[in-house]
Amino acid sequence: xxxxxxxxxxxxxxxxxxxxxxxxxxxxxxxxxxxxxxxxxxxxxxxxxxxxxxxxxxxxxxxxxxxxxxxxxxxxxxxxxxxxxxxxxxxxxxxxxxxxxxxxxxxxxxxxxxxxxxxxxxxxxxxxxxxxxxxxxxxxxxxxxxxxxxxxxxxxxxxxxxxxxxxxxxxxxxxxxxxxxxxxxxxxxxxxxxxxxxxxxxxxxxxxxxxxxxxxxxxxxxxxxxxxxxxxxxxxxxxxxxxxxxxxxxxxxxxxxxxxxxxxxxxxxxxxxxxxxxxxxxxxxxxxxxxxxxxxxxxxxxxxxxxxxxxxxxxxxxxxxxxxxxxxxxxxxxxxxxxxxxxxxxxxxxxxxx
Numbered sequence: 001x002x003x004x005x006x007x008x009x010x011x012x013x014x015x016x017x018x019x020x021x022x023x024x025x026x027x028x029x030x031x032x033x034x035x036x037x038x039x040x041x042x043x044x045x046x047x048x049x050x051x052x053x054x055x056x057x058x059x060x061x062x063x064x065x066x067x068x069x070x071x072x073x074x075x076x077x078x079x080x081x082x083x084x085x086x087x088x089x090x091x092x093x094x095x096x097x098x099x100x101x102x103x104x105x106x107x108x109x110x111x112x113x114x115x116x117x118x119x120x121x122x123x124x125x126x127x128x129x130x131x132x133x134x135x136x137x138x139x140x141x142x143x144x145x146x147x148x149x150x151x152x153x154x155x156x157x158x159x160x161x162x163x164x165x166x167x168x169x170x171x172x173x174x175x176x177x178x179x180x181x182x183x184x185x186x187x188x189x190x191x192x193x194x195x196x197x198x199x200x201x202x203x204x205x206x207x208x209x210x211x212x213x214x215x216x217x218x219x220x221x222x223x224x225x226x227x228x229x230x231x232x233x234x235x236x237x238x239x240x241x242x243x244x245x246x247x248x249x250x251x252x253x254x255x256x257x258x259x260x261x262x263x264x265x266x267x268x269x270x271x272x273x274x275x276x277x278x279x280x281x282x283x284x285x286x287x288x289x290x291x292x293x294x295x296x297x298x299x300x301x302x303x304x305x306x307x308x309x310x311x312x313x314x315x316x317x318x319x320x321x322x323x324x325x326x327x328x329x330x331x332x333x334x335x336x337x338x339x340x341x342x343x344x345x346x347x348x349x350x351x352x353x354x
Contacts, residue, residue: 025061032065037072044069056101063094064106071113080124081143084117088147118147125157134165142174152183156229159236168240175237179256185229192218231260238270247274265320269330272316275309276337282306307341325353 024047032040044066051062070087074080091110098107121144128137138161144154159174190209193200195217203209212218238253251274257267286302289295317334321327331354338347 022058025058025065028069029061029065032069032072037069037076038078041066041069041073056097056103057105059097059101060094060103060105063090063097064110067091067094067110067113071117074117075120081121081139084121085143085146087117088114114147118144121147122154125154125161129157129161129164134161135167137161138165138167138170138174142170152178152181153185155181156183156185156233159233163236163240168243171240172237172244175233175240178233179237183229183233185226187226189224189226191222191224193220195219228260231257231264234260235267238267242270242274247277250274263323265323265327265330268316268320268323269333272313272320272333275313275316279306279309282309310337310340313337328354 024043028040028043031043044062048062051059054062067087067090070083070090074083074087091114094110095107098104121140125137125140125144128134128140138158141154141158141161145151145158148154155174155178159171159178162168162171162174188206190203190206191200192203192209192213200220201218203212206223209218209221213221234253234256238250238257241247241250241253251271254267254271254274257264258271261267282302282305286299286306289299289302314334314337317330317337320330321334324330331350335347335350338344338350
């Protein structure tokens, strides 16, 4: 009997909580309608923990209102990227809940809101980039990618803007994600000019663009082929790793570059540079040694390691010279390596070509 009473009490408490939540959703809607979005959001947060047990209609009302409130805050430039992201999550929760219940109350409106937010963020990212606000542009582009993981162009844009902002940690994060996704960016972009705005818009397919042209909304269609961006991605990623003195990862990226383009001279030069940079810790250890017999023996051992490491730069420099025989910077670097290793015959032969 006592157990039944406890269960009944819990059920009653849940019902009381759900009724309170229904009332607060209505209150939040009223406050939101009066233009006080932040106050409305605060009301919703009080009973958000109960939403899992709410009925289908209350879930729809809650998530749709939450999405609208956050979208409104973002539209007023109040922590826009974050609030757009949170609004997207709310709308997606709404769509998920209505798909599960089979009762579609706000799904159409939520999808329209998501599309509108994405468009606003994309336009905002473009404007920020044009105005030199690269960090803000990167944040918005990444939020767009967060909305739609299939739209990987925005992840590439976020990485590029982060490079411009010298936000190398973010650039690494975004570029590595592109590598993981095997992104190339290769394909066709379909453009047409909007008759009303006179601005050129891009379409995801020829069919979508042609529909706009047939509806007399667009004119002057044109197609633009975009080549693969894999070399650019790995080249930029290698540069960032070098800036952060991460020679191991920089070497990995430059190796990817020469796999993609075996005639990319800059990659071979930088691979040689990395090998020569790796000798510095050994040289520091050598400089710190004294003149005792034991230390002289250590010095000789370290010198062998150092010379072997320097020797690994030779194939990269020779490869670069095969591609560009008159490249004076490569010739000078290779001469320096030959001289440091006492490779007199190779030094004289190369010197004679100058």
